[in-house]
Amino acid sequence: MAERAIPDLSLSLAYEVRLDEADVELGDRSLGLSDRHLLVEFSMLMVPAYPMETLNTAVRQDWVPVLAHPERYAGIEARYGLIQTWRDAGVVMCVNAASLWGRYGREAEWAARRMLADGAVDLVASDHHARPGRSATMRQVWDLLLEAGHDEAARLLLSENPAAILDGRDPLPVPPVDLSEGWTERLKRMVGRSR
Numbered sequence: 001m002a003e004r005a006i007p008d009l010s011l012s013l014a015y016e017v018r019l020d021e022a023d024v025e026l027g028d029r030s031l032g033l034s035d036r037h038l039l040v041e042f043s044m045l046m047v048p049a050y051p052m053e054t055l056n057t058a059v060r061q062d063w064v065p066v067l068a069h070p071e072r073y074a075g076i077e078a079r080y081g082l083i084q085t086w087r088d089a090g091v092v093m094c095v096n097a098a099s100l101w102g103r104y105g106r107e108a109e110w111a112a113r114r115m116l117a118d119g120a121v122d123l124v125a126s127d128h129h130a131r132p133g134r135s136a137t138m139r140q141v142w143d144l145l146l147e148a149g150h151d152e153a154a155r156l157l158l159s160e161n162p163a164a165i166l167d168g169r170d171p172l173p174v175p176p177v178d179l180s181e182g183w184t185e186r187l188k189r190m191v192g193r194s195r
């Protein structure tokens with residue numbers, strides 16, 4: 001159906017791998033978004049006691065970790081400095097679109113917005129999981145970033161960096177996105193209509 005509606009659309013399958021066991025075997029390269037990049041998450045939606053150790057489970061097996069929804073792990077506000085530590089270690093940051101309008105709570109919204117302002121987000125994704133009610137909202141993020149004049153960030157976060165990762169290339173740096181109060185209100189109004 002998607003193929004008929006959007007002939008240029010190309011779909012590919014990958015996995016969000018939960019790093020809940022030390023030294024889990026990750027040798028199967030087909031698990032990745034590319035043969036270099038592996039989408040990973042921490043268990044229990046909490047920052048683990050030793051997060052870099054956890055991420056190193058993937059690094060040791062020659063993966064570049066793409067950390068799913070870093071903004072959503074409980075405790076991230078108090079330990080926000082970890083975001084830079086992870087980025088310095090080469091971990092790619094993939095934020096959920098709906099975190100930007102508070103769908104996953106106040107802490108996730110705070111962290112997602114702070115990360116955007118710091119230029120610390122590499123890509124924005126839907127976390128759609130084919131679940132009814134969790135609608136893909138990428139177009140809304142695109143429109144809102146463009147409306148606020150962040151064309152370059154929109155292109156990188158929603159198009160070029162995801163494409164680079166699927167291609168096994170490093171994402172490009174994303175300029176800081178300043179979210180003014182007016183922008184936030186506009187975003188909430190727009191999303192509120194379709195939620």
Ligand SMILES: [Fe+2]
Pocket residue numbers: 016041068069
């Ligand atoms: Fe997840």
